[in-house]
Amino acid sequence: MRKINNYINGSVSSISSNYLQVDDPSTGEKIAEVIMSNADDLNLALESSKKAFAEWSNFTPLKRSRVLSKYKEILEKNIELLAKIVSQEHGKTLDDAKGSVIRGLEVVEFACGIPHLLKGEFSQNVGSNIDSWSIRQPLGITAGITPFNFPAMVPMWMFPIAIACGNSFLLKPSEKDPSCPIKLAEFFSEAGLPDGVFNVVNGDKEVVNMILNDNRISSISFVGSTPVAKYIYEKSALNGKRVQSLGGAKNHLLVMPDANLDQAVDGIIGAAYGSAGERCMAVSVAVAIGDIADNLVNKIQLKAETLKVAPWTDSNSDMGPVISLEHKNKILDYISTGEKEGANLILDGRQINIQGYENGYFIGPTLFDNVTENMKIYKEEIFGPVLSVVRVKNYEDALDLVNKHIYGNGTSIYTSDGEISRHFTTNCKIGMVGVNVPIPVPMAFHSFGGWKQSLFGDHAMHGIEGVRFYTKLKTVTSRWPKSIQSGPEFKMPTN
Numbered sequence: 001m002r003k004i005n006n007y008i009n010g011s012v013s014s015i016s017s018n019y020l021q022v023d024d025p026s027t028g029e030k031i032a033e034v035i036m037s038n039a040d041d042l043n044l045a046l047e048s049s050k051k052a053f054a055e056w057s058n059f060t061p062l063k064r065s066r067v068l069s070k071y072k073e074i075l076e077k078n079i080e081l082l083a084k085i086v087s088q089e090h091g092k093t094l095d096d097a098k099g100s101v102i103r104g105l106e107v108v109e110f111a112c113g114i115p116h117l118l119k120g121e122f123s124q125n126v127g128s129n130i131d132s133w134s135i136r137q138p139l140g141i142t143a144g145i146t147p148f149n150f151p152a153m154v155p156m157w158m159f160p161i162a163i164a165c166g167n168s169f170l171l172k173p174s175e176k177d178p179s180c181p182i183k184l185a186e187f188f189s190e191a192g193l194p195d196g197v198f199n200v201v202n203g204d205k206e207v208v209n210m211i212l213n214d215n216r217i218s219s220i221s222f223v224g225s226t227p228v229a230k231y232i233y234e235k236s237a238l239n240g241k242r243v244q245s246l247g248g249a250k251n252h253l254l255v256m257p258d259a260n261l262d263q264a265v266d267g268i269i270g271a272a273y274g275s276a277g278e279r280c281m282a283v284s285v286a287v288a289i290g291d292i293a294d295n296l297v298n299k300i301q302l303k304a305e306t307l308k309v310a311p312w313t314d315s316n317s318d319m320g321p322v323i324s325l326e327h328k329n330k331i332l333d334y335i336s337t338g339e340k341e342g343a344n345l346i347l348d349g350r351q352i353n354i355q356g357y358e359n360g361y362f363i364g365p366t367l368f369d370n371v372t373e374n375m376k377i378y379k380e381e382i383f384g385p386v387l388s389v390v391r392v393k394n395y396e397d398a399l400d401l402v403n404k405h406i407y408g409n410g411t412s413i414y415t416s417d418g419e420i421s422r423h424f425t426t427n428c429k430i431g432m433v434g435v436n437v438p439i440p441v442p443m444a445f446h447s448f449g450g451w452k453q454s455l456f457g458d459h460a461m462h463g464i465e466g467v468r469f470y471t472k473l474k475t476v477t478s479r480w481p482k483s484i485q486s487g488p489e490f491k492m493p494t495n
Contacts, residue, residue, distance in 0.1 A: 004034040004178050006041055006202055007185040009048040010195030015040045020175055020204065025091035025321040026311035028359035032089075034178045037203040039210060045170055045199040046216050049141045052196030053168040057138050061115040061166075068112045068164050071191035075105050078187065082180060086152055087312035089177035091320040091361070092275045094312050097152075103441070104156030107462050110444040114164040117467045127493060130479045136471035138166035139218035139242065143211050145232065146181075147224045148174035148323050149278045155181055157448065158221045161466040163188075163197055167218075171200045172211060176323055178202050212236055219470070221461065222246065223280070225381065226407070226453050233456035244469055245456040246280070246449065248381040249409030252402045253283045253438060254424070256395065257290040259414035260436075265299045267414065267438030268387070273307060273365045276319050277385040280454075281410045281432070281439045284382060285371075286389045287398045293391045297369050300387070301346050304365040309352055311360065321361040322384055328361040331384035335366055338377040338388075343368040349385055373401070381407070395420060403429045408451030412438050431455065 004022065005014040019033035035041070056064070075082070083097040090097070120134040144158040151173060159169040173181040185200045201207060211217060212235045219242040222232040229247030236243035253271065255264045271283035288296045310317035322328050332350055339345055349364030363385055371378050371388035378388055392398045402411055412434035413424045421435045431450035434440030442448050442463065449460025459469040 002032040007200040008045045025361045037207045048196035049168040056197045057166040072108045074187045085180045100153040104153040106444040108160045111160040111164040132477045134475045142167045142219045143170040143217045144221040145172045148176040151177045151180040157461045162470040165470040168197045243457045244459045249280045250407040251410040252285045254287045254413040256415035257292045258416045264414040271438035272387040273385045334382045341375045343371045406453045409454035
């Protein structure tokens with residue numbers, strides 16, 4: 001049985017003798033075991049990170065950028081390999097996995113331009129013969145705790161920028177699909193990254209708590225569910241760490257009566273059921289405005305019924321399984337709850353059965369109509385292929401619906417009206433907004449982050465926000481006085 005260990009100081013490492021099963025979600029079969037790291041594993045990694053930081057932070061930004069550029073070249077040559085690793089352990093289709101790797105690669109491309117982004121500001125003669133300037137310096141040992149749904153992309157939202165800024169980085173990936181992060185670390189070493197700058201420590205919540213409590217770590221980056229994100233934020237702040245903690249979502253897509261309905265339906269189908277709905281930017285609520293509702297629901301149903309649910313090895317698959325049996329059962333409970341609450345179950349994904357993969361964690365596209373605000377399936381993040389349609393009378397009610405929800409990660413509106421679009425983008429209380437775009441994930445040179453219960457901390461991820469998060473601002477005020485001193489001054493200096 002293949003064992004997945006840690007990657008510490010440039011090589012595979014293991015001290016703990018405890019391992020956890022890793023499954024193939026398509027078959028339900030055990031395919032590997034991943035190490036459950038203990039305190040000795042973590043200490044080995046942090047001592048390596050500390051030593052490496054002292055060296056790496058003294059590299060010039062340009063030299064660091066050249067290592068990143070070489071890393072980018074290696075990743076580009078291995079997109080297919082990384083995508084296959086992701087698909088096998090996560091279950092998502094190969095095209096979806098490949099797309100996620102490429103979106104992570106875009107952050108590496110962005111990080112190659114770090115020398116420009118680390119430039120400070122300079123002011124001459126802020127006082128008489130006094131100059132002032134700012135510089136950005138690395139934090140030290142930074143850490144990331146990442147989820148199962150994007151084992152390549154989400155870690156690459158973090159470590160390329162942190163490392164390009166001069167930090168060392170400790171990654172604790174999901175124990176459900178840990179192979180891809182190890183391969184990402186190996187490729188970085190191949191690119192010339194000094195040993196210890198990027199370490200990967202596998203484990204569960206036990207090692208997470210050790211990371212949160214260790215004072216050698218300067219910052220924590222996290223992506224996951226809101227309850228855990230809030231816990232990470234509170235624990236990290238209590239221990240004096242800088243923290244960016246991204247939580248859950250309940251993303252609404254508004255369909256106005258003047259929208260191009262076929263485009264809206266295509267957008268909804270891909271955003272709701274792609275990656276089996278296991279995306280924090282997935283559309284889980286379609287808001288039907290006015291008299292468009294019946295036609296919208298009918299078209300969603302007809303198109304959803306044509307989707308092929310199959311393992312990633314089937315090149316015609318539109319969506320694969322969910323990550324685990326535990327998560328599958330949780331989603332099934334939500335579907336049953338939706339029925340009990342009175343929502344109309346238009347399409348039931350519980351009925352799916354794939355010959356030869358009966359033990360896989362598959363759920364078909366599920367569609368509810370006439371969902372209301374008080375229902376559990378509306379209020380909570382399901383993180384599966386379950387779409388709820390909420391009917392409202394007008395745009396004002398739809399906007400109010402979006403703004404009242406506790407989550408504020410992403411939203412979208414389909415309309416042909418520029419005035420409505422401008423009003424929505426201005427007045428919705430959401431971090432990422434699309435206009436006739438179903439999944440408005442920002443490019444790497446912008447930043448990713450929600451509002452309300454979807455983000456804890458002051459900084460979003462990647463882009464210039466990432467650079468600010470992984471550096472500390474220092475301002476220098478300098479004067480070169482004449483040899484003759486004028487004596488001490490006891491008043492507040494002014495111009």
